[in-house]
Amino acid sequence: MDLNDRYLKMFIEYLQIEKNSSHHTTENYEKAILHFESFMKQQAIEGFAAVSYLLVRHYLTWLHEQSYSRRTVAKKISSLRSFYRFLNREKMVEHNPFALASLPKKGQSIPHFIYEEELAELFHVSDLSTPLGQRNQAILELLYGTGIRVSECCQIQLEDIDFYIETVLIKGKGRKERYVPLGSYAIEALSRYIEEGRKELSGKAGHPAKALFLNYKGGPLTPRGVRTILNRLIEQTTLTVHISPHVLRHTFATHLLNEGADMRAVQELLGHSHLSSTQIYTHVTKDHLKKIYNNTHPRA
Known part of the structure; x- marks a missing residue:
């Protein structure tokens, strides 16, 4: 060496x-x-x-x-x-030649999100009479209902879901853990999938998997698999928008802020280490705030 x-x-x-x-x-x-x-x-x-x-x-x-x-x-x-x-x-080099190197400024890209009217159609395309349809609906409800990353979604195990206190344990970046609340739609979809569809999918594997979301063979679902599922769901709609796990995460944050959620709370829900990572969503909500101002202020 x-x-x-x-x-x-x-x-x-x-x-x-x-x-x-x-x-x-x-x-x-x-x-x-x-x-x-x-x-x-x-x-x-x-x-x-x-x-x-x-x-x-x-x-x-x-x-x-x-x-x-x-x-x-x-x-x-x-x-x-x-x-x-x-x-x-560690005294292996005398100086840090990168100490004075200036980082190029990042372009400020505005997160893409989906309007509520567009989402409504997406939530009605899964066939809830099939194991895969139940799984797909649970994934959709969980991603939009919690704003978690696709990697975090695939790491969830059955034991991480607590229906009693309606939360899910999320293992995020840097092995940081956080509890995220589950909404009523996500709870309903997850309950149906776990009690019915997941049991059928789990039986196809040689040994039972601990992962919450399983593929058609009964093995753990991968982030790539989740993206493929979302692409197939959008193909069954009349929508022309692009959808991905990250777009659903952006949509979750944008909708919360549009409805007046505290930015610190959104930061915690998203698992952001720095508030600056969450503040980018305020750019998306400016149009919404301007619309409210124009519609409600006497001097607008």
């Missing part, structure tokens, strides 16, 4: 053990570092300790020439800055 590999291995262990980072997070860090190491070799730079601020500037220029998005560049630079901060702290 050469020095670069040893440095990278130590950093990954630091993320896993000290920072308790998820597999997805550590994988993204590793990809960013290996990508930069490949660039270093192109420039005849062998070791991480030999990297200068000038090389970092060259790397930024190269990323721009390769047409990487601002978001991707920002993630790569942030990962490398953390990596070198670790190396500097």
